[in-house]
Amino acid sequence: MAGISFRNVTKRFGKTIALKNASFDIQPGEFFCFFGPPLSGKSTVLKLILGLETPDEGEVLIGGWPVNHVSPADRNVAMVFQNLALFPHMTAGENVRFPLTERKIAEDKIRARVEAVSAKLHIAHLLHKPPAQLSGGERQRVAIARALVRDPVAYLMDDPISALDARLREETRVELKRIQRDRGQTLIYVTHDQEEAMSVADRIAIMEHGEIRQVGTPGEIYDTPVSRYVARLLGAPMMNIMSAVRGDGVKAADGTITLPIDAVPADVSEIGVRPEDLKVEPWSAAHAGRPAKVYEVEPLGGYTVVTVDTGAEKLKALMRGQPDIRIDSAVALSCNPARAHFFNQAGEALGL
Structure with missing residues (x-):
């Protein structure tokens, strides 16, 4: 596991500033959540950590080392994308195994990891099916399992359980929190669902128009918001x-x-x-x-x-x-x- 830090990071897409002068520190082993409305810069943060985007200004550090010019493959970070990105020509089981087979992990270890993660996410009975035969929620759980079988320095998850029904979403977020706590791995989670953010995160970063407005524990942000914007963002009904x-x-x-x-x-x-x-x-x-x-x-x-x-x-x-x-x-x-x-x-x- 590793801590992740941003130092005055700015990212532009044309004339649009997707992230503006962002600085924060995510501690090793922390469940850290980025929360805010659409287009607030949450997914851009994940892409910068993963290496799919490069900062226009500032520095990204993983484990204390600058990684601005390190390729995504060399950062050893696992990602669950919002669009899932499963391989359509593979079965669900082959998708889950893929990160381990690529790294030439021993077959007995692959089997053990796949079985353990599949049981936790309730997909063991789906492993023989291709993604086309799975529902949206089932595909989402397969994508999560594919990330969890790895042993990366950090997990990144972009709204990973939005396609699940309410009961399964609640069950899955509890399981994700438990798995993260048991493994002690750094997990960075993006969501627009305040219930998810409040229930799973050790700390939350509240975002607006590419800027981080407040960072704190769910209780700190709920009880002592720094602005009207933050105050009304958390709470149902709103303040x-x-x-x-x-x-x-x-x-x-x-x-x-x-x-x-x-x-x-x-x-x-x-x-x-x-x-x-x-x-x-x-x-x-x-x-x-x-x-x-x-x-x-x-x-x-x-x-x-x-x-x-x-x-x-x-x-x-x-x-x-x-x-x-x-x-x-x-x-x-x-x-x-x-x-x-x-x-x-x-x-x-x-x-x-």
Whole structure:
């Protein structure tokens, strides 16, 4: 296994900057995830590590050594591409074996590795079939298995389980995390699915327009986002963002939420509240501020998503169980200031 570092790396495609002045360090044995919307630069990072692209500026290091001019074959990095890239003239088993036969590994070791990985990914019964006879999800698991049979310095995976159904996707990501932990190998994972990013990664890099906005553990990024962009990228439903007005206290959401003035930074422009931190209660005259109106109620079994209309915006609250809340009823909104997030006019997070 090896650590991977970028030092002020920029990559352009014509006039488009796919990656801008990126610097980060991935530790040996770390499960590191790049997360962001399409065209944010995630796949470009993987191609630069693999050697399919060369930086226009900066330096890529693997195991502490610069590799800008090292060929992909000599970097010893295993890759699972988004388009899978299976050999159509080979069976699934031959595809999985291919990296080992190319390296002239002993047949008994090849057989043992293929059997072990195939069992973990539930594809042992598919090994005799060619890729054309497999479903999209089955082909995806074969491509993952082909990478896992190797012993590279790092594994790179570009949205590797997107074609699987929900149940198999959940099972496969748990298995990937377990395999990575057991082997202690460096694994770099790209996804646009926040649930995957939060559940498998030791650390996450949040990307936007080719720039890395924040790097941290899933808990750090969720609890202390550095900007409004990062705050709204993680969380389902996403964070509520409301304009703040200072006066007798700080009011938000058209006066339906009031926070103590000493609990809010002086230069706050917006207040963010995650749905699980937004408290919704039946309205009474004892409550401060204006009432809001229940717009929609979505029971989801163990919890319920309640959408409220404040007049200025619609906010979402995540409530336990199935509360007795009726559409169009008046409700009072509140939140603990310690759980609120504060942003300035530029969208940067503020502290007290």
